Amino acid sequence: MKMKQLASGIALAMMASASMAADDTIKVGVLHSLSGTMAISETTLKDTMQMLIEEQNKQGGLLGKKLEAVVVDPASNWPLFAEKARELVEKNGVDAIFGCWTSVSRKSVLPVVEELDTVLFYPVQYEGEESSKNVFYTGAAPNQQAIPAVDYLMNELGVERWVLAGTDYVYPRTTNKILEAYLKGKGVADKDIMINYTPFGHSDWQSIVADVKKFGSAGKKTAVVSTINGDANVPFYKELGNQGISAEDIPVVAFSVGEEELSGIDTKPLVGHLAAWNYFMSVDTEANDEFIQAWHAYIGDEKRVTNDPMEAHYIGFKMWVEAVKKAGTTDPAAVQDAIIGVSVPNLTGGYATMAPNHHITKPVLIGEIQDDGQFEVVWSTSGTVLGDAWSDFLPGSKDLIADWRAPLSCGNYNVKTGKCSGQNF
Amino acid sequence: MATTSTHYRTMPEGRRSTGWRALWLLALLFTVSTASTAFAASDDFEQGLALLSEKSFSKKGRAIELLVASGHEQVLPLLQTMSAGELYYRKSDDRIVTRRDADTGYEITDAVSGEALGTVGRRDVKKVAINNTLRSQLTQAIAELQLGAADPGIRKTALEAMLSELTADSLPLLEKRRRTEQDDSVIEVLDIAIAVAQLESSERSVRLQALQALEGSLYPSVRNRLVTMTANDADAGVRKAAEKALITIESRVNLFSNLETLFFGVSLGSVLILAAIGLAITFGVMGVINMAHGELIMIGAYTTYVIQLLMPNAIEYSLLVAVPAAFIVSGLVGIAIERGVIRFLYGRPLETLLATFGLSLVLQQAVRSIFSPLNRSVETPQWMSGTWEINAIFSLTLNRLYIIAFCLIVFFLLHLILKRTRLGLEVRAVSQNRQMARAMGVRSQWVDALTFGLGSGIAGVAGVALSQLTNVGPNLGQAYIIDSFMVVVFGGVGNLWGTLVAGLSLGVANKVMEPWAGAVLAKILVLVFIILFIQKRPRGLFPQKGRAAEG
Structure with missing residues (x-):
């Protein structure tokens, strides 16, 4: 009897302390792989989130409470992303999730965040063709990265022949489909477009580079638009260098090569090749300087770089904070309404606004790789560009729009038929 | 000398036409200019310098033109610094400077006079940014400024670059040069250049003659010209001759592209062999399914990285040190794995497979914790980069050539060890009949450990080679483990020659x-083929025969 009383007493005390803790802090979920293949890119984003949360706490937290980061490791395992997302919401009671890198991990998490009606901030450039009530896309859609990059090559460098090279998965396939349609719309002939896909982690680029070289020797200015994913880029650029193709002959514009990827390689063969992003570490603004200094102080290493997805998390987190302040609560449903129209400064000297289609406005920058692994901005859009959830260049999606404001509240409204297909994404 | 400057001065303000450019280049090339003009215009220099701090790239392009035209003695070092991306300007007064890291901010010096300007904050100077267009303009300008005594290599490259821009106007200059040129390789290109220029001639016979001279030429720009000629030339006979020349060219191009494919295949094969040959020992000879083989390769690659960190000033020799180092490190890890895990599991392949798979994950995560999950940068020594150019369309990359040679050396050394040394004899004895070997006084446990160490060490050596081709990161090994097993199984378990033939094919x-x-x-097709092949011949290309095969 006595034992039982004691036990229940302990249980009560524990419950009380648990609920105390829940009341004291606002929990934010961080869903990034810390082990496995994607750890290379995602670990940095976890650190970024922890830094942002620490900074916010230094400024007095949010709604008078402290923020607490709940970090889980989905280990580059796509189904585990869904499980861990559920764990974050149901077990840890987080009010928002910041996470995912690959599109497949996002697709895996999507049904869970929709079922539990929470909010997910997704910080990586992606293929578009999606707009969920519960997801906020702070990375670039194709019209904020790929299309402007192609415009730059066409108008500024006079490129007439195109190699679309990519890793064989959904992001490159969709992006290349959009680009192909776009190029043909601009009058580029079939024979002037070469499309090539390679498996993940492809390392033997000899034949493909030789093909590109042949394709580029037909007397017209040629460029490679590369959606080659992370790791496979290094041997690709090395092979380009080895076969004597310099950026002056055939420039390569990449959408997945950023400062972080460059910090792991010998950059000599890459100098002059291009990348299109919405942020570069080399951008010269006060806000960016402060961010870089804060990052170096937090991580304790002056050599660490900053990159585009980090800025996306920075923007996403600031937007979420603003939306919570505006709504006066962290309740996900209230935040979803409040966040539309929220504007926060970005790191490149402008403002990012959350649009009703859950995408944000971003400037588009084209940078050339320098030998110190940084980018030199050679071109930028004059203002910001709004992310387009549904591409205007694909037959299946050009009539679709996304608008999550009442009364429409639809992620895929067909303007021709006037119907919302009812899918949540 | 005078020609150079006059051309500069008569140059239209805007973009020069390509024809003009070719002519002007020719003039430069053949007058062997030293580029320092007598009437150096110092205001050109000042003007150019002022334009460098402009944001617009076209203004900077104009700046380079002005600087070159000024003939100022500081132009060459200035352009070289700019091309290296080390030129900055002070934001307060747009003064062009170079910078050095100081405790707080940068120490700056005037880029022209070399006068020290003290220390400034990090945000007070800005880089003179360059893009591709400027970079090629700079390379061109620097090359021309350095032309001086005329190195035949430079003349040849310049001529090759001009091939697509030549017109009939260039002919007199080319012919003049042809009469004085001494160097054989330059003469060869000159003849082609003359023929290309003659293609524009209005006389039918000259064009036909030029076509004959161009037959079999492999320069892509020659080919492109012929293609346009077959469609556009006014004369049917000439069109026909152009087609004929084109056919000869195409067949030669095909020949070389087949050779190229063969080279690519052999080089891919040599990488496969390197990755698989260690496994051919541990799996083939000892019968251990070692899923951590890939991680032993990875350890070899990381050893290369560490060696380069230890000797940052001798990158050229780092690989020579890395090969034995990687052999020792991976070999020791291999021996530790054998002594710690595998020896308890002999004769239980399934358990070995699972245990070594677990080990591979442990090793990967260990590397992630020690070196970070990011890829590490392993530099390629100078002597390994570049190509061996055989002709305009066929060149072999040096790093691949070295790796093919390295693979063969490793293979024959290993073969020698197994066939000619006492260790090799004991290894073969133990693998053929353990009991009998022990009865003859062979310490089988000791041999097991050494054999596994040898196989692992070879994997480490493969890692050194792979560090030159692909990423050095925690996932390096995974990419090669499947391929390695494929090669060993296809070649026939327990047969080194089989591994060689299988890898290459x-x-x-x-x-x-x-x-x-x-x-x-x-x-996918290769995998399907192997599955079918193994169905037909389960023991691979070169099955072991006799008593050894039964074990």
């Missing part, structure tokens, strides 16, 4: 299929 087959099937499908 899989490499070549993969590369032959790649152009028409694509990289993804080619890999």
Whole structure:
């Protein structure tokens, strides 16, 4: 009897302390792989989130409470992303999730965040063709990265022949489909477009580079638009260098090569090749300087770089904070309404606004790789560009729009038929 | 000398036409200019300098033109610094400076006079940014400024670059040069250049003669010209001759592209062999399914990285040190794995497979914790980069050539060890009949450990080679483990020659299929082929015969 009383007493005390803790802090979920293949890119984003949360706490937290980061490791395992997302919401009671890198991990998490009606901030450039009530896309859609990059090559460098090279998965396939349609719309002939896909982690680029070289020797200015994913880029650029193709002959514009990827390689063969992003570490603004200094102080290493997805998390987190302040609560449903129209400064000297289609406005920058692994901005859009959830260049999606404001509240409204297909994404 | 400057001065303000450019280049090339003009215009220099701090790239391009035209003695070092991306300007007064890291901010010096300007904050100077257009303009300008005594190599490259821009106007200059040129390789290109220029001639016979001279020429720009000629030339006979010349060219191009594919195949094969040959020992000879083999390769690659960190000033020799170091490190890890895990599991392949798979994950995560999950940068020594150019369309990359040679050396050394040394004899004895070998006084446990160490060490050596081709990161090993098993099984378990033949044939087959099937499908087809082959011949290409095969 006595034992039982004691036990229940302990249980009560524990419950009380648990609920105390829940009341004291606002929990934010961080869903990034810390082990496995994607750890290379995602670990940095976890650190970024922890830094942002620490900074916010230094400024007095949010709604008078402290923020607490709940970090889980989905280990580059796509189904585990869904499980861990559920764990974050149901077990840890987080009010928002910041996470995912690959599109497949996002697709895996999507049904869970929709079922539990929470909010997910997704910080990586992606293929578009999606707009969920519960997801906020702070990375670039194709019209904020790929299309402007192609415009730059066409108008500024006079490129007439195109190699679309990519890793064989959904992001490159969709992006290349959009680009192909776009190029043909601009009058580029079939024979002037070469499309090539390679498996993940492809390392033997000899034949493909030789093909590109042949394709580029037909007397017209040629460029490679590369959606080659992370790791496979290094041997690709090395092979380009080895076969004597310099950026002056055939420039390569990449959408997945950023400062972080460059910090792991010998950059000599890459100098002059291009990348299109919405942020570069080399951008010269006060806000960016402060961010870089804060990052170096937090991580304790002056050599660490900053990159585009980090800025996306920075923007996403600031937007979420603003939306919570505006709504006066962290309740996900209230935040979803409040966040539309929220504007926060970005790191490149402008403002990012959350649009009703859950995408944000971003400037588009084209940078050339320098030998110190940084980018030199050679071109930028004059203002910001709004992310387009549904591409205007694909037959299946050009009539679709996304608008999550009442009364429409639809992620895929067909303007021709006037119907919302009812899918949540 | 005078020609150079006059051309500069008569140059239209805007973009020069390509024809003009070719002519002007020719003039430069053949007058062997030293580029320092007598009437150096110092205001040109000042004007150019002022334009450098402009944001617009076209203004900077104009700046380079002005600087070159000024003939100022500081132009060459200035342009070289700019090309290296080390030129900055002070934001307060747009003064062009170079900078050095100081405790707080940068120490700056005037880029022209070399006068020290004290220390400034990090945000007070800005880089003189360059883009591709400027970079090629700079390279051109620097090359021309340095032309001086005329190195035949530079003359040849300049001529080759001009081939697509030549017109009939260039002819007199080319012919003049042809009469004085001494160097054979330059003469060869000159003849082609003359023929190309003659293609524009209005006389039919000259054009026909030029076509004859161009037959079999491999320069892409020559080919492109002929293609336009077959469609556009006014004379039917000339069109026909152009077609004929084109056919000869195409057949030669095809020949070389086949040779190229063969080379690619052999080089892919040599990588496969390197990755698989260690496994041929541990799996083939000892019968241990070692899923951590890939991680032993990875350890070899990381050893290379560490060696380069230890000797940052001698990158050229780092690989020579890395090969034995990687052999020792991976070999020791291999021995530790054998002593710690595998020896308890002999004769239980399934458990060995699981245990070594677990080990591979442990090793990967250990590398992630020690070196970070990011890829590490391993530099390629100068002597390994570049190409061996055989002709305009066929060149072999040096790093691949070295790796093919390295692979063969490793193979024959290993072969020698197994066939000619006492260790080799004991290894073969133990693998053929353990009981009998022990009865003859062979310490089988000791031999097991050494054999596994040898196989692992070879894997480490493969890692050094792979560090030159691909990423050095925690996932390096995973990419090669499947391929390695494929090669060993296809070649016949327990047979080193089988591994060599299997590696080469899989490499070549993969590369032959790649152009028409694509990289993804080619890999799948190779796998399907191997499955079918193993169905037919379960023991691979070169099965072991006799008593050894039964064990």
